[in-house]
Amino acid sequence: MTLASTGTVIEVETRAGRVRGAWRGTPGEGGASAAFLGIPFAEPPVGDLRFAAPMPKRPWEGTLDALEYAPTAQRGDPGVTLIPEPSIPGDSTLNVNVFTPAPGKTTALPVLVYIHGGGYFAGSPASPWYDGAAFNRDGVVTVSISYRLGFDGFGWIEDAPLNRGVLDWMLALEWVRDNIAAFGGDPARVTIAGQSAGGGAVLTLLGMPAAQPLFEAVYCISGAAADVSVDEAEAFGRRLAEAGGVTPDRAGLSSLSEERVLELQKQLTAPAEGGNPLDGLRQFVDGGLTLGPVIDGDLVPLKTVDAIRSGIGADKPLVLGATDDEFSMILSEAKDKLRWIPSRYLLGKVGLTGKARSAYVAANRTVAKKGTAAIVGRYLTDRMFRTLALRIIHARGEAPTWLYRFSWTSPTFGMAVHCIDVPFFFDCLAADKVDAIAGDHPPQSLADAVHAGAVNFITTGDPGWPRYTAASGETRVYDDPSTVIRDGYAEVASLLPS
Known part of the structure; x- marks a missing residue:
């Protein structure tokens, strides 16, 4: 709207x-x-x-x-x-x-x-x-x-x-x-x-x-x-300054134009040319983002999960969740080629091996049947987004927390991709370029449900479905129609630390 x-x-x-x-x-x-x-x-x-x-x-x-x-x-x-x-x-x-x-x-x-x-x-x-x-x-x-x-x-x-x-x-x-x-x-x-x-x-x-x-x-x-x-932030900052031929201080870096800093930033964060793209994916999953909030011990005192486990913010109600296939589209263009590569082999190349791999594939049989690109894409999604949601919830203990998953499939991409839930949250299905991700006829009933849950939460502190508890794992599943199920992130459990 x-x-x-x-x-x-x-x-x-x-x-x-x-x-x-x-x-x-x-x-x-x-x-x-x-x-x-x-x-x-x-x-x-x-x-x-x-x-x-x-x-x-x-x-x-x-x-x-x-x-x-x-x-x-x-x-x-x-x-x-x-x-x-x-x-x-x-x-x-x-x-x-x-x-x-x-x-x-x-x-x-x-x-x-x-x-x-x-x-x-x-x-x-x-x-x-x-x-x-x-x-x-x-x-x-x-x-x-x-x-x-x-x-x-x-x-x-x-x-x-x-x-x-x-x-x-x-x-x-x-x-x-x-x-x-x-x-x-x-x-x-x-x-x-x-x-x-x-x-x-x-x-x-x-x-x-x-x-x-x-x-x-x-x-x-x-x-x-x-x-x-x-340490990671300092190492990158020194690399960028060295690449720009300046000292790693304000005087040196201020001598570089905004355009030059952006150019160096892009160069230093890009995957190595000619490298194995799977190595790049594994590095991204294991190493995370190069630039972002730094754990400085002061303003940002602890890693996200550790800070929440310590009790900071425990009095704040929290809703969190993810789409089912945030990053699966990364592999979409290569799915025809990847169909000939065993999924277990490719999962091993991106870091999932042994019993954990077997447990994960078993818990995601439906996705695995769609092919190698689908199961590896789901794994990347789970490592980056859905396991974090569960770790946050477990770290909060009894603090008021609600979990959801957005499962409605984009008719354009054939999966619930990254960003698809945003126009439903804002109830703006007629906005520019929504059709590019959600098709010509995205369900208004789904926007009504997602948006109403957000309004309820903002207004009352409760989105309108049961809180997550370790016993029930109750999860709001946004789809057409939407439901509430138990253990809505069960497929992810094998990726969590034991």
Whole structure:
């Protein structure tokens, strides 16, 4: 659901100054909401601020137009995912987009803050899929945020703060705390949500003591944790500086243009030319992401699962889950060639051997019957996403947690691929390029179910199906129709540490 602007403007006073947004729909009529796009929460991260902690936006005079999306940290391409996430040039890349049915009113509506994905090096909050119109219709103020990506956001630099992208998330959430009441939202009822790297972001925040006062609940869609060690981050930072011919400090790296840093980042994270692609897949699965939140022992004190096991965030309700075949499409183009290679051999090449391999194949017989590409793709999905969901749940113990899986099959890809659940979450099936991933007739009933569960959770702290317990493993399965089953992730159990 996305509404076109009517041209009717509305102004709201923030702490830094007045902003002008636009109504979509007729004010006062059902479903109408206002969009305030590209409100800066920080000074542009350029010049002396390029590799610094974000600086809160200084007050401005007059009224700031918030009628178009602002510059994005993503540069030069539309991103790496199936979600349309445009790149917008410009320096002022740290912004929030606010969608609200009640601007300027003291309605204290619940708030959703959404963090986009893109592997921590791509993605954009300017996607039409992240429009909050449907959430506004259902009484939820919605905010999407930007943050520095790739090396600028997460790279190690000798004399710069680590986790600059994480600090951006924190400052954006502080902006919401300080300003959202002016848009009709309740700063004490904030749910953070994100997909893929954005899902990893909200799990990172859930495990950060400093972030706890800034939100009350978490909704994690296909979350992927980075958990980069300081040693790994430093090694990559020194390699990038050496490749650029500069010293690994702010002075040296600031002498490189943004374009050059992006070029070096791409070169150093690309698979080796001529190498075995299976070795690259195994390295990706075992080693994880090169750039992302760094376990610095301070702001991010522990690895994601360890932080949650320690009890951090245990008072926060959590919904999490994944699609059935997040990364299976990686092997789709090669499925005809792979059909001649025994699946057990190929699973061994990507790290699954012995009794664990036998147990996994036995638990996934239905998938294995579809061929080698299907079972190896499912294994990659499970290693990256579904095992993490189970590990998080087990680490939380009795903390209030709900598990789901998204199983509806894309008619385009023949599986429940990465990103397919996002337009159902936002109930925006008519948005641009949804048909490319969900076909011409995606089921509205499924969007109604996924979106309603999210609204229930944001509004009440309960999505509407039973909590996960070790005894029952109850899992919401989003399909057409949707159901609740026991042990919804049973096929993944053999991959967990015994």
